[in-house]
Amino acid sequence: MAEEEFDNVPNWKSDFPIQLKKATHVNRREFAKFLGLLSGALALGNGGIVIKALAFPAKPLEGEHFVCNENEVPVGEMFQFSIEGSKVIPYILIHLEQDKWRAFEQKCTHLSCAVRYEPKEGKIHCPCHHGYFDADTGEVLQGPPPRPLPQLEVVVKEGKIYVEQAEENKNV
Amino acid sequence: MSDFRTSQSKAHPNKTNTLMTGIILMLILFISIQIWFLFGALNNALEDNFFFAVITFIGSLLFALASFWLLRYLPQPIKDEPLKRKPSDREKDKAPSID
Numbered sequence: 001m002a003e004e005e006f007d008n009v010p011n012w013k014s015d016f017p018i019q020l021k022k023a024t025h026v027n028r029r030e031f032a033k034f035l036g037l038l039s040g041a042l043a044l045g046n047g048g049i050v051i052k053a054l055a056f057p058a059k060p061l062e063g064e065h066f067v068c069n070e071n072e073v074p075v076g077e078m079f080q081f082s083i084e085g086s087k088v089i090p091y092i093l094i095h096l097e098q099d100k101w102r103a104f105e106q107k108c109t110h111l112s113c114a115v116r117y118e119p120k121e122g123k124i125h126c127p128c129h130h131g132y133f134d135a136d137t138g139e140v141l142q143g144p145p146p147r148p149l150p151q152l153e154v155v156v157k158e159g160k161i162y163v164e165q166a167e168e169n170k171n172v
Numbered sequence: 173m174s175d176f177r178t179s180q181s182k183a184h185p186n187k188t189n190t191l192m193t194g195i196i197l198m199l200i201l202f203i204s205i206q207i208w209f210l211f212g213a214l215n216n217a218l219e220d221n222f223f224f225a226v227i228t229f230i231g232s233l234l235f236a237l238a239s240f241w242l243l244r245y246l247p248q249p250i251k252d253e254p255l256k257r258k259p260s261d262r263e264k265d266k267a268p269s270i271d
Contacts, residue, residue, distance in 0.1 A: 028196065042236070046228055
């Protein structure tokens with residue numbers, strides 16, 4: 001009886017004694033353990049956001065920054081510029097009407113595509129997913145962006161245009 | 173002789189399978205909620221909403237602890253049935269004889 005049992009097991013099977021029944025069982029265990037690990041990683045990621053918010057708070061823009069001369073941007077036109085701080089942030093300056101200027105961050109609040117002012121529609125348009133912002137206030141009019149565009153205060157001095165942190169954001 | 177465990181196993185032959193499925197489904201549910209928290213925290217962190225980031229972190233941590241705790245209830249793996257190999261002639265020689 002015992003001899004028959006020995007004869008039935010080929011050598012390759014005795015060298016790699018993994019049963020199919022056991023292999024599938026372990027796989028599910030491993031999958032469950034992996035899910036536990038993933039859960040821990042997600043909690044750590046969420047903690048990372050808290051640490052980042054504590055360690056590197058968003059710094060408001062300091063002082064006035066020269067953009068361009070007043071006569072360089074006609075009414076209804078847009079001017080692109082960037083301000084270098086801890087990182088380079090692109091902005092757009094819009095000449096809405098005579099003596100009415102607006103400056104917004106150029107990064108769409110949805111997925112950071114570059115937005116453009118559409119003078120025909122009088123709105124700021126994001127070409128990626130067709131989000132529209134109000135050119136006067138920066139509020140979201142349409143599309144997927146979750147927040148309004150961050151705005152800067154525009155100051156005109158002796159024909160020159162400067163931008164500074166908007167009043168409501170100065171205390172942030 | 174039949175004990176409680178044997179009769180229970182006979183009454184519910186798919187118990188291990190059901191437990192495993194239940195645990196995995198609960199883990200997937202926890203992770204889905206955690207992804208939702210993380211997405212919300214990322215979006216709100218951009219708006220300097222620190223309070224939201226802290227609350228979602230605490231929630232996510234609790235779900236992670238619950239996930240680890242659930243792993244305690246994973247069914248034990250099936251024990252290996254050792255495969256018998258035909259002993260070689262040398263092994264046969266080495267074996268002490270009963271005679």
